[in-house]
Amino acid sequence: MSRIQQFQVNLFCDDVDRCLAFYKDLGLAEAFRAPASGPIQHVEVEAAGIRIGLTSARVANELVNLGVEPADLPATEIVFWCDDVPALYAEAMAAGATAVVAPTNSPDGRLLFAWVRDPEAHQLKFVQTR
DSSP states (O other), X not given: OOOOOOOEEEEEESOHHHHHHHHHHTXXXXXXXESSSSSOXXXXXXXXXXXXXXXXXXXXXXXXXXXXXXXXXXXXXXXXXXXXXXXXXXXXXXXXXXXXXXXXXOTTXXXXXXXXXXXXXXXXXXXXXX
């Protein structure tokens, strides 16, 4: 039986460089890049042991005909559990995010959360425990 060794989410982008700059501004470290030099086709950033791949949709379609394209309406979201939602929300906005829902309490008051979209319209949720 095969065992899963790592988990990664890949986001397809029109502008990989712009998305990379956004996630680096949020403090995520670059963990891998392909090719190693020249224009980026795929790059990975890491947060809390999880990698987020930022992949050129054009290149993915040219290389293996995945039939993918960036979307302007989110169908998924990436959730970042953190210790200060308002601060992370402010950092994201300063880095070029689009506001979706400003920091707000959950109906039961146990959580504080906020939503933004990165420069390629991928939806991100920031959550902290109260």
